[in-house]
Amino acid sequence: MRAAEPARSGLPSWDIAVPSEPSRLPGVLMAGFSDRANDLAEVALVPHPAVTVLFDLGDNPLVVEDSAGRRQRARIVAGLAPGGVRGRGLAGSMECLQVRLSPLAAHAALGASAELGGTVAALDDVWGRDAERTQERLRAAGSWEERFAVAETALARRLDAGRVVDPEVAFVWQQMVVARGRVRVERLASEVGWSRKRLWTRFRSQIGLTPKRAAQLVRFDHAAHRLAAGQSAASVAADGGYVDQSHLHRDVVAFAGVTPAAVAGAPFLAVDEVAWAAGSTAFAG
Template structure:
């Protein structure tokens, strides 16, 4: 059973808005967040197998303390984060976008490989588009208007972008559908590529080597089950881990904390409210 205390804390901290229907762009999910003003926000980020955009328009800046030690604020984009990453702020309002790595290259204009372990400002990537969307989001009267504005921007940028190889997109989706349990050598054989070629193309276009991507997808699934109150030994067995110690090591590697600590993270409680029903693709 999911921790009721974690959910109550999440609801007390955040007003969360969701679009009435999925984005018309495959691989895009959005949610709106408004800090309820119960004091400064300071939460640990739990890694997720998507590239994340934070389009902020509130009175207080959104600040990310990255694992590299650098601090970023404002409209931000993060690659596949893991380790000691924290989000801070006060009076925060933002639209958060999760991009499947399959379309991230098209939308961002850069490979997710360039964003691994880093947080960059959208001003650096998008220039005037970043400033324009912040102003538009601040002037919008409703969350639905904000989602529509964000969708329009992402669609326009995607049209000007370059898609990943179909074989790479297929391999990513097999990893996602299998919850990280697909075997890389079998994926390579299925598309008629060598393992080395798949590794190279996948790493360049998705942002992670396929084996690392599979580990992240598997971890994401396990972390949400832990947050839902599941038994760690059963989760390990059913998620493709050798044993519970293997799960423990992976959680520690991705987050820097133990599975017990991850299970109580407010980030995952908010995550379930904002993104429930959104599959990785």
């Protein structure tokens, strides 16, 4: 287990566990978070170009609330770009396993890509009884390594039996990730030999967002991490493909619901280098 203590004052300090070996499953990253000091009352989840699955393993349920005030507990799926999502800690220690799935992996493992775009849902509604069985095994595990193995086994079973994304859709998504969102969707449609309308329809049904929105999300993710690294909004806008700083500001507010300055201080971004050392390229798979 690695401990992460954000350098900026006022941020919570978590113990973070990461697998000793990279996952054998493409497009899958996992990390465990513990807050035994209970200094986490509430934290905003910054939108990310991955579908997030949370297994709550603490003393009391972690509550995740979306922008409409709907709440989910215990086993939670956060789809692509669900703005305004907040995690609320309750009395007692906080402990959870977080799994990040690329949209390609999520299509196979979760199945309901279009329905999960921009939403927060109960994993039980997607996996049925298997969601509860998986959490029971996670709670029974004696170490984080055992928990990672349990989660990987459950995901592998789902991935093997799941639906495969169209090769054309996978290619377009991979190009978005490699180019950090700075792509022309019409050109990508031409490259795969599809009409714009066909790409929009197939991509939306399998990834959960339109191609344009997905590219914007990937670009936003890189901008958010650069802001968190201490770069100025002006330089991030100039280097990130935004027309100007106002364009960056509008994009950040549209995705995260807060200003670039607030995103720069987001707790989860402060520990990303520890929790997700494999980097965003993992989400091309």
